[in-house]
Amino acid sequence: MLRLVVESCPSGLVMVDSSGAIVLVNAETERLFGYPREELLGRSVDVLVPERFRGGHPGHRAQYASEPTTRAMGVGRDLFGLRRDGSEFPVEIGLNPIRMPDGDYVLSVIVDITERKLAEKRFHLAVESCPSGMVMVDEQGEILLVNAETERMFGYARGELVGQRIELLVPQRYREGHPEHRKQFAQCPARRAMGAGRNLYGLRKDGSEFPVEIGLNPIPTDTGIVTLSVIVDISERQRIDDALANHARELQRSNEDLEQFAYVASHDLQEPLRMVASYTQLLADRYEGQLDAKADKYIHYAVEGARRMQQLVGDLLAYSRVGTQGKRPQPTDIAATVRATIHAHGAALQECGGTIDVGPLPTIDADPAQMAQLFQNLIGNALKFRGEDPPRIRIEASREGAMWHFSVADNGIGIEQQYWERIFQVFQRLHERGRFEGNGIGLAISKKIVERHGGHIWLESAEGVGTTFHFTLPAAWQEYAR
Amino acid sequence: MNPIRVLLVEDNPADADLTRETLETGKLFLELSVVADGIAAMDFLHGRGKHIGQPRPDLILLDLNLPRKPGREVLIEIKGDPDLRSIPIVILTSSDAERDIVQSYALGANCYITKPVDLRAFQSIVRTLEGFWLTIVKLPPTLGRFNPASEGSP
Secondary structure (H helix, E strand, C coil): CHHHHHHHCCCEEEEEECCCEEEEECHHHHHHHCCCHHHHCCCEHHHHCCHHHHCCHHHHHHHHHHCCCCEECCCCCCEEEECCCCCEEEEEEEEEEEEECCEEEEEEEEEECHHHHHHHHHHHHHHHHCCCEEEEECCCCEEEEECHHHHHHHCCCHHHHCCCEHHHHCCHHHHCCHHHHHHHHHHCCCCEECCCCCCEEEECCCCCEEEEEEEEEEEEECCEEEEEEEEEECHHHHHHHHHHHHHHHHHHHHHHHHHHHHHHHHHHHHHHHHHHHHHHHHHHHHHCCCCCHHHHHHHHHHHHHHHHHHHHHHHHHHHHHHHHCCCCCEEEEHHHHHHHHHHHCHHHHHHHCCEEEECCCCEEEECHHHHHHHHHHHHHHHHHCCCCCCCEEEEEEEEECCEEEEEEECCCCCCCHHHCCHHHCCCCCCCCECCECCCCCHHHHHHHHHHHCCCCEEEEEECCCEEEEEEEEECCCCCCCC | CCCEEEEEECCCHHHHHHHHHHHHCCCCCEEEEEECCHHHHHHHHHCCHHHCCCECCCEEEECCCCCCCCHHHHHHHHHCCCCCCCCCEEEEECCCCHHHHHHHHHCCCCEEEECCCCHHHHHHHHHHHHHHHHHHCCCCCCCCECCHHHCCCC
């Protein structure tokens, strides 16, 4: 019975007498060390100890014999077993003194810890090769473990960190408050980022600081909760963020400058242009027919040129005003805006027999004057570029997430696909002058209005069938693009 | 019949000529004087310097952007002067800024006109001005020549 228990024990059992000779092994011992028991019985237990430890082993045995207690062998040392084939394996060994009438024996319980060692090694490898700093801290704030990246990041050797308070790595100005933060974390330990919303800094050995991001992972253990902090140096990211923010600011500033420039230029050009236009006109009024035919023709060219330039400068001014003179968004009833625009086109509609069909339209946060201008431009366009048939225009809106999607569809002459984008640029006209009025500013202004409101505008068209302008606008004021 | 006297305060000679041209083609018997800055305007109204003995105008056309003394200050001085404040002042400027419009009326301007860029429109406005201020409206009787005794009064 007892023999059966010994045999089926899942640990290796080896009993030696006071001289160190093996007197008993079980099946697991045979399996672990690769010896049949006949080869072990009677031999010194040193045969199972690797060569390099063998010299010290009798001494250890003698020491144990002087104070025999049930304890683990070689506390703090790594123990290895030596197989018959010369290979080694890590073991954990428990020692139990057995006193018998014929003398003192020691029963060793041997467990193969290859798997555990492997797991430990993997864990160690993972921690060491982790590209983030890892610092394990106990409840008192004492550093238990750091990895290679932590050494690199903070400039300390690990021996200088383990056993120290974690506050060593915290900049002086935050150090005082840190234990309190730790206490709070201990009261409610949960995986989370440290100092949400605050900028965190690490303190290097040389006294310099660097921005960090820290994740906290509480790990319950027998001796209380330890915290594994994962530390990432975000200097580079912050540098990129700063550069991006700078870039964005710069871009916005240069956009504003450009807009201001366009405004000032077009505004200040008006004055001298008024003079040129007025005086050429006055010349024409006074002296037409009094000079020769060539003079009349030249005056006519000058008058026309000045008039045209006035239109362009005026249009440019209107375009730049979209950005510089826009009003803050307010709830705007688009249905009412469209009604008013249609009313304003009443005469033109009647004249060409056109109809405008309007679906349900929402109230959105927008600049009311610019909304009126937008629909005015699109409806005006639809009427201007009509085909042979009386114009039919359909205005609709549908909700798409945070945006409203509007469409203005006509049955006009249509636009070739190659122009679908270009048509939104300033002063792009698709038709020779004289066929249609205008300078090609309307759609550029429309695009600018839509984009200033945080939306997009585009079109679909088929030549001879019609054009649909689409645009999106945010339903509620969030953040204006400008 | 005495001519109707109009003082144009305008620093741009081309602009001044344009107004003159347009006024002169009208049917009214006008006497147009032109000064090019705010100080000259005040000298003219007070009959000072080279404007000694200058008769008081019946109507002032005042630009806002003027050298030396801006139109706004000219407006304040005239409307603060009991001898001059009865002269109607028409602000004739290229500015269409809301701030300028509101301020001008607050300071006592009688009307505010933004010069249109188009000559035809400008001509039509000058005609309308002429028709309204110089024929329809009854203006206070001209005080005749400037009276030096009033100089220095608030």
